Amino acid sequence: xxxxxxxxxxxxxxxxxxxxxxxxxxxxxxxxxxxxxxxxxxxxxxxxxxxxxxxxxxxxxxxxxxxxxxxxxxxxxxxxxxxxxxxxxxxxxxxxxxxxxxxxxxxxxxxxxxxxxxxxxxxxxxxxxxxxxxxxxxxxxxxxxxxxxxxxxxxxxxxxxxxxxxxxxxxxxxxxxxxxx
Numbered sequence: 001x002x003x004x005x006x007x008x009x010x011x012x013x014x015x016x017x018x019x020x021x022x023x024x025x026x027x028x029x030x031x032x033x034x035x036x037x038x039x040x041x042x043x044x045x046x047x048x049x050x051x052x053x054x055x056x057x058x059x060x061x062x063x064x065x066x067x068x069x070x071x072x073x074x075x076x077x078x079x080x081x082x083x084x085x086x087x088x089x090x091x092x093x094x095x096x097x098x099x100x101x102x103x104x105x106x107x108x109x110x111x112x113x114x115x116x117x118x119x120x121x122x123x124x125x126x127x128x129x130x131x132x133x134x135x136x137x138x139x140x141x142x143x144x145x146x147x148x149x150x151x152x153x154x155x156x157x158x159x160x161x162x163x164x165x166x167x168x169x170x171x172x173x174x175x176x177x178x179x180x181x
Contacts, residue, residue, distance in 0.1 A: 013063065013067070015027075018063070021059075021060045021063075022054075022056050022057075022060045022064060026071075029064050029067070029068065030068060030071060032054075033064075033068050036053075038068065043065055043066075043069065043075075043081045046065040046068065046069070047061040047062060047065045048061075050065065076162050077165075078159075078165045084136070084157070084158050085160075085162055085164070085165050086155060086156065086158075086159065087155075087156050087159065087165045087166075087168050087169045087172075088153055088154060088155040088172070089169055089172035089173045089176060090151060090152060090153040090154070090176070091152055091173075091176040091177070091179070091180070092149050092151045092152075093149065093150055093151075093152055093176070093179055093180055094148060094149050095145075095148070095149070095150055096148075096150065097126060097142045097143075097144060097145045098121070098126065098142075100142055100145075100150040100179070101126050101128065101140065101142040103179050104128070104140050104142070104152050104154075104176075105119075105128050105140065107175050107179050108128075108130065108138065108140060108154070108175055109130075111171070111175055112130055112138065114130055115130075116128040116130050116140075117129055117130060117131045125141050125143055125144070127140060127141045127142075128140045132156075132158075134160070135159070136156060136158025136159050136160070137156075137157050137158055138155070138157075139155045139157070140152065140154050141153045141154075141155070152176065154172040154175065154176065156168045156169075156172065
């Protein structure tokens with residue numbers, strides 16, 4: 001089985017995009033945050049400092065904060081503020097939104113051995129959610145169809161152990177590959 005690594009925020013986003021969104025590179029943000037003593041702060045304090053002191057837009061505050069926490073060993077890639085882990089996978093699949101979601105639900109249900117505990121069909125972004133017990137939860141989301149294709153994302157939340165992140169990503173990518181087979 002091929003494992004798929006989970007990259008850190010700063011590995012996943014280049015300096016060009018970060019600079020376009022915030023006016024600074026990763027290294028520049030890390031230098032400023034280090035000088036401010038942010039390695040001693042909690043996540044909300046770092047994000048608030050970025051917003052209040054440097055007028056960073058909210059989404060970018062989260063991006064820079066998580067990137068800094070990961071770079072300084074305060075958080076592992078995929079780790080949430082509560083200590084659990086989350087990982088996602090996505091794929092664009094030929095077909096209309098409802099039909100693609102139905103196929104994803106069928107594939108995931110067969111793989112996890114349980115029916116979804118909830119579905120939201122009327123929303124712009126229809127979803128299905130599975131409760132995986134101690135293994136967390138899984139959310140499937142079908143984005144609106146464009147050019148006859150639907151982008152589907154799977155998100156596994158509440159993973160208790162970092163060692164389970166890469167295998168979960170591999171499994172989700174396999175399920176999505178099965179949908180198009």
